[in-house]
Every structure is written in C-alpha cells, then in structure tokens.
Amino acid sequence: MSESTSSGVLTTADGVPLKVSLRRAVRRSRFKALLLVAPLLLFLGIAFVMPIFDMLSRSVANPEVPTHLSRTVAALEDWDSQSGELPDESTYAALATDLAEGHENRAIGRLSSRLNYEQSGMRSAIMRSGMASRTMEPPYKEGLLEAHEAWGQLETWRLIKRESSPYTMSYYLAAVDMKLSPEGAIVDVADNQKIxxxxxxxxxxxxxxxxxxxxxxxxxxxxxxxxxxxxxxxxxxxxxxxxxxxxxxxxxxxxxxxxxxxxxxxxxxxxxxxxxxxxxxxxxxxxxxxxxxxxxxxxxxxxxxxxxxxxxxxxxxxxxxxxxxxxxxxxxxxxxxxxxxxxxxxxxxxxxxxxxxxxxxxxxxxxxxxxxxxxxxxxxxxxxxxxxxxxxxxxxxxxxxxxxxxxxxxxxxxxxxxxx
Amino acid sequence: MTDNSAPIGEVDPELADVERPTNEQDDCFARFVNVQKSYDGVELVVKAFNLDINKGEFITLLGPSGSGKTTCLMMMAGFETPTHGKILLKGQPINDLPPHKRGIGMVFQNYALFPHMTVAENLAFPLEVRHFTKEQIKDNVERALSMVRLEDFGDRRPAQLSGGQQQRVALARALVFEPELVLMDEPLGALDKNLREEMQYEIKRIHASLGVTMIYVTHDQSEALTMSDRIAVFNDGVVQQLADPQTLYESPANAFVAYFIGENNRLVGDVIERLGEQCKVRLDGGDTVLAKPVAVGGIGSRTTLSLRPERVTVLHGASDPRGDALDNRFSAKVQEVIYLGDHLRTRIAVCGNEEFIIKTPNAEGHYALRPGQEIEVGWASGDCHALDA
Structure with a gap:
C-alpha cells in the first residue's frame, strides 16, 4: 500500500488508503466477536477436532513394529524379502535383544496383538520367544527356532519387514475385508472371514x-x-x-x-x-x-x-x-x-x-x-x-x-x- | 348502522331464504344469490350477498379489511364454499364445482407465480393441463406475453423480474387460457404508487380490448373509482351500496359510503324540519344547516351531514356575489393550511367542528389563507347530504 494516488488506490481524506482505513475501523469489533466465540472454539478444538484427528491417525498409525522391534527392523534393512533365504544370524540376535527388552518393559503384548491381526499364531510366537529370549545364548537362530517354529518361515520375516514402516494401510484393508498377501499384493480375505x-x-x-x-x-x-x-x-x-x-x-x-x-x-x-x-x-x-x-x-x-x-x-x-x-x-x-x-x-x-x-x-x-x-x-x-x-x-x-x-x-x- | 337506514344488500333474515326468481335474469353472466358465509358457525362473515354481473363488466368489491369482500371472491373461485345461497355462472349453479373445473382466471395478491418455472412455463401451465398442442401453447404464450409487453422475458424466472413485471405475468397467466371471467384479489397492493397507477390503466386497457368480465377486490377507493364500471362497497359483511363510481361519490347512500369513498366532512345533529327536497338540521353546536335528505327519518331523528371539502366555497366577505347561490353560510376561523402543490388543504373551525377540511385550487382568484384568519364559507344544501347517524 503506497500513499501515491496516481496508482489509482482510493484514499480517505488524510491520504490513508481506503482499505487500510476500513480494516482499522472494523478491527476492534472483529476482535470482540472473536473473544465472544473463543470459549466455543476452544471447546470444539479440544472435544471435537483433536479427537477426530487422533482417531484418523490411529487408522493408519503403526508404531508397534518400528518401536518395539527397532533393532530387528534395522537389521532387516539389508535383507531381500524376495531372496527366498532366511535373514542372517545378526538379525536373529537383534530380534532376541528386542524381544528380551520388550518382555522386560511389558511392551511385548501390544506387539504380539498387532502382528496377530496380520497373521494368526503370531501372538504365541512372540510371547513364547519373548519368554525364552531372557536367557538365550548365541547362536540366536537355533534358540529362536527352538522357541517357536515361526522364525523359520519366510512369511514371518516378510511380515515384520512389511510392517516396519510407521504407517500401514492394513487397517483400512481389513475394514473392507481385504488384506496384504505375504507377497505384498492386495487380496480378498477368505469368504468365511468376510464381514x-x-x-x-x-x-x-x-x-x-x-x-x-x-x-x-x-x-x-x-x-x-x-x-x-x-x-x-x-x-x-x-x-x-x-x-x-x-x-x-x-x-x-x-x-x-x-x-x-x-x-x-x-x-x-x-x-x-x-x-x-x-x-x-x-x-x-x-x-x-x-x-x-x-x-x-x-x-x-x-x-x-x-x-x-x-x-x-x-x-x-x-x-x-x-x-x-x-x-x-x-x-x-x-x-x-x-x-x-x-x-x-x-x-x-x-x-x-x-x-x-x-x-x-x-x-x-x-x-x-x-x-x-x-x-x-x-x-x-x-x-x-x-x-x-x-x-x-x-x-x-x-x-x-x-x-x-x-x-x-x-x-x-x-x-x-x-x-x- | 341503525334500522332506519336501508342499505342495498341488507336482507331481512327471514326473507333471506326466499328464493328470488332466477329464470328471468338468466342473461346475467354471473350471480350471487343470497350468499352467506360463516367460518365458525357463530358469526357471519358475509351476511347476505346479492350481485348480478353482466358480461364484460368490470365490477369492484371495495371495503375495509375483514368486510367479507375477499371471501366473496374466494367463493366465486371455488376455494370457499358458501354456507348458504347460490352462486351462478352463465345460469348454472357452481357451488359444488371444484375450482379447476370452473374455468375462471385469477390474479392473486402476491401474484403466486410458480417460482420453479420460467415465465413461459408459468403461462404454459394452464394450457398444458388443458392438453393444448405444443404449437398452440407456444402461440398462446407468445400472444399473452406481447399483450403485457414482456415478449423478451419468457425464459426468466419470476424472481428475476421486478414487482410490476411479475404483476404483468400474473395477469397474462390468468388470461392466457381465455377465461370469460377473471378475478383479481388486491393485485396491485404490493406495488409502489406510480407503478400502481400505471398498472391500473394497463388492466383497464386489457379489459377493454378483450371484453372479459372482471371482478376486482381492493380496499383502495381511488383504485376502485379509476377502474370500475360498478363498485360494491362492503362493510361488516353487507353491501352498503352498489353503484357506478360517480353515483357513489356524488350520492352516497349512507354515512359509511360517504366516509369510505373520498374525503368528507361530518356534522352531526337532529332533523328539526322537513321541506320536501330539503331538511333543516340543528347541529349539536347550535347552528342550523339546510341539507338534502338521503337516508334520514322523520323530525327529531339523529343524522350525520356529509359534505365534500371541494364543495365548500370561501367567500370574499359578506358581499361576495357567489354567496347568493349558497343557502348555507357561516363564519369560520382558519386553523391550519397545508400546501399540496395543485391545491391547498385548509383546516377550519366551523359550526363547532374544528376538523372541518376545505380544498381550494392553487389558482388565480383564490385567497391565500393564513392560520388564525376569520373567513366566511358557504355551501349549497344540495351538496350537503343528510345521512344516517
């Protein structure tokens, strides 16, 4: 806003641009109006907007695997899930450490539930291995395989690698009776599980x-x-x-x-x-x-x-x-x-x-x-x-x-x- | 209204049931015969309505709100059923005929244009329900639009038109299916003054060119005087007077008509002498006035004298030769002068009435009056009607 009138800007008698002058004139009443609705806005923000966004974020949030299996996820980064081979000993070691820690701070239950949504049987695999990992000695691969046979299956590792991202679409897929196959493709769930x-x-x-x-x-x-x-x-x-x-x-x-x-x-x-x-x-x-x-x-x-x-x-x-x-x-x-x-x-x-x-x-x-x-x-x-x-x-x-x-x-x- | 007044249309309740012979007046286009209407079974809104309407006539039902005039119109249209009496159209009783079979065009107070249809669709509606062909509809709609000079507005919605244009469309829609009778319920009430006067002439023009019969309802007396062949003045469910505009204004049948049509000065007193074409009235203030008896009883009965403001002459002193023809002369005092351009409206105190109004043209030869001035006024006894009290 310049004070030049040659540019065609309308001004009041003392040279202030009309728009600026108008804004000043209504600023006070605007502020008052805002004050009046402030309690309602605050209430809506706390009781309505925040819960909705929290709920929306929960539908894609996937904190369990990245948090509670952080070492395993890091170790799996180099592993090619299409190679047809199980991960190496260092990955098993990372898993054992993660599980032992999870067992210690009781986070393992949430982790097992989360993975069980994707593949039944994962709950017992995690819980049993968690128990065993407290006293486990190297080589961890044998130890974990002994604790639960799931650690010898490629699907288990693919699942962990797939769910290592902090976001997942698997809840949305489940909500429309679909799932990710072990290969990562979106497929319908079995007909008798569709609801x-x-x-x-x-x-x-x-x-x-x-x-x-x-x-x-x-x-x-x-x-x-x-x-x-x-x-x-x-x-x-x-x-x-x-x-x-x-x-x-x-x-x-x-x-x-x-x-x-x-x-x-x-x-x-x-x-x-x-x-x-x-x-x-x-x-x-x-x-x-x-x-x-x-x-x-x-x-x-x-x-x-x-x-x-x-x-x-x-x-x-x-x-x-x-x-x-x-x-x-x-x-x-x-x-x-x-x-x-x-x-x-x-x-x-x-x-x-x-x-x-x-x-x-x-x-x-x-x-x-x-x-x-x-x-x-x-x-x-x-x-x-x-x-x-x-x-x-x-x-x-x-x-x-x-x-x-x-x-x-x-x-x-x-x-x-x-x-x- | 007292008993000694006998306004037209007031029928003795015992006579109301007596059928008037209908066959000899079958040439009448439309008739109301002893029509009564009550909504609640306690009070009669329309007490005894008789009206014969000739073909091509422009009849106005005039009266204050609540006087029963709109109810009469709605009974003719078929939206209200008469509680008693008959309504005839071309000799046929139509009491039990539903509205859509009566073939009567109607213009409503707020136009009632269908807002979801264009102007052309509004006009086409009555033709479509009569199963006209597409070409016929197109022709008739165009003709109706050109009649109200809205040829280019067929594609607009009613909301995009001004009040006067909507009024014209409503008029065109009521006429497009060529009804022989058109009813109008205060159609100009929502328009401003200039537009209203313009539309009055427009409606008059269309009425004259189509020869259609119209029944028009209004509470505006100047509108009624401008447009009508005959006017039925309603009050209290009864027709007070049915006459052409000039008769209504010059010779009101009773005090209500005199009061309702035009401006009018009222003087109240007792009849003390009857002299054929004249009667002598002693006013409550003591003055004696000569008047023309219209609706008064014998000596000793109360009366209201009605005098039009423009029939009062201001005299140039006692020697004014114009005063010779005036058989009522009184001295008066000017109270207030209002300048109205073409005439001056002056309030004077005369015969004990301080609200007495006179009108003097704003022309040469007329005195400029000032408040407080003593003057002399006079009027002819023929202009002073002695009516019911």
Missing part, C-alpha cells in the same frame, strides 16, 4: 429404507404442520417434538416391549385370532426391528426440515394451480412437490447421515442380523481393543458422510437446511 463389506452394505441399504420410510410418513405430517391453523399446528408440533423429551433408551426399549414375540402387538394379534399362538411374528432382534425403531426415532429429523420449507410455500400457489385448471393431484405434482424438494433433500441427508452412524438402537433391537457397522466399531473399541480397525471403519463412514454432504451441497445448497 465388513456386508455390514457396510447392510448399513447403507437399511439407512436408505429408513430414510424413505421417514419421508413417506413425515411428508403428510409436515404438510399438516405447515397448513393447519396455529392452535392445532402448535399441538401437533409438540407431539412431533415429544420424542426429543424422552430418553432414546426408553423409546428403543419400548419398541422391544411392543414388538417382541410375547409383546403387546403379538399378544393382541393372537387374541384377535389373526395369527396362531405358535406362529408369532418375529419383529424384533432382526432387520425389521431395527428399521421400525429407527424410523420412529429419526422421524422428527425428516419432519422439521420439510416443515420449514413447506412453511414458506404460500397456499396461493396451490390455489393458483387449481384455478388455472390443474386437477388436485396434478397441481400437487407439478407445483407443490417441486417446491418441497429442498426440504426432502435436507431431511433425507440428515436422516441418512444420522442413520448410518446410529449405534444404540441397532445394538438393542437389531439382534445379529439387524446390526450396523457402528456396532462393530464399538466392538473393536471396547472388546477386541483393535482401535486401529475401529478407527479405519469410522474414517470410512466419515468419508462417506462427507461425500454425501458435498453432493448435497452441490445439488441443493446446505443453506437451505433449517430446523423449524
């Missing part, structure tokens, strides 16, 4: 069905909300919002009480003679149970965006269409329905995204066949403690959501989303 692809697919199609059902059920309600007289629509709005005031757990378990084989609905049907006592409907602990309960729970998230869009459509549009000669259904299809599309898209994307990330309801009413991928994230977080795999699955879900969001934003515009 995640089917789970992803099931999560997506069931979420799609749930989204569709909430739309079909929610559209008329949203229409009523937007068009009834104020007193009635307020009452209806309270009914729509009522679920938000009840615990999610209560709502879900209520469905169990209603839908189970000895539940309200089945008992009623038997009493009415619609079904025989020994042929009660299986409506819970399967896909149907998940779909029914989740449709109910997510319905308000469809109704509210639809309502907010319908509220802005004056009744005169339909009146105009009718007076111009449109039959009721045609007027609806040509005039009213197209105007509700932003609401449908907003509600649809909201319900779908919430649905694919839903955990508690499928866990309670889904049984074995109605579970979602999220239930396996929880399983790997809490039971198997394979956080890397949990992080990889969660990251894939996150990317899918981001893709849906971007498509939505491109087609409809995210500023159209309003909740009432």
């Amino acid at each position: 995640y692809q089917a789970l992803f697919w099931r999560t997506f199609w069931m979420s799609g069905v749930i989204t569709l059902l909430t739309l079909v059920l929610g559209f008329p309600i949203a229409y009523l909300l937007a068009n009834l007289p104020l007193r009635k629509s307020n009452l209806l709005m309270i009914l729509v919002l009522l679920p938000f005031w009840t615990s999610l757990l209560v709502r879900t378990t209520t469905w169990i009480a209603i839908l189970q084989s000895q539940g309200v609905l089945n008992d009623m049907m038997v009493a009415l003679g619609v079904i025989a006592d020994d042929a009660r409907w299986q409506m819970i602990h399967n896909k149907l149970g998940t779909i029914i309960a989740m449709t109910h729970i997510l319905l308000p998230f469809m109704i509210l965006p639809l309502y907010s869009v319908m509220k802005t459509i004056p009744s005169s549009y339909m009146h105009a269409a009718r007076s111009l000669g449109g039959k009721p259904f045609l007027s609806f299809r040509r005039v009213y329905f197209p105007l509700t599309i932003p609401g449908i898209a907003a509600g649809g994307i909201l319900v779908f995204i919430l649905s694919i990330g839903y955990y508690i309801t499928p866990a309670l009413v889904g049984g074995q066949s109605g579970r979602f991928i999220t239930n396996y994230i929880a399983y790997h977080m809490q039971t198997s403690l394979n956080w890397g795999l949990a992080a990889a699955i969660a990251s894939i879900l996150l990317f899918v959501v981001i893709i849906f969001y971007l498509v939505f934003n491109r087609l409809i515009g995210v500023d159209k989303v309003k909740l009432g």
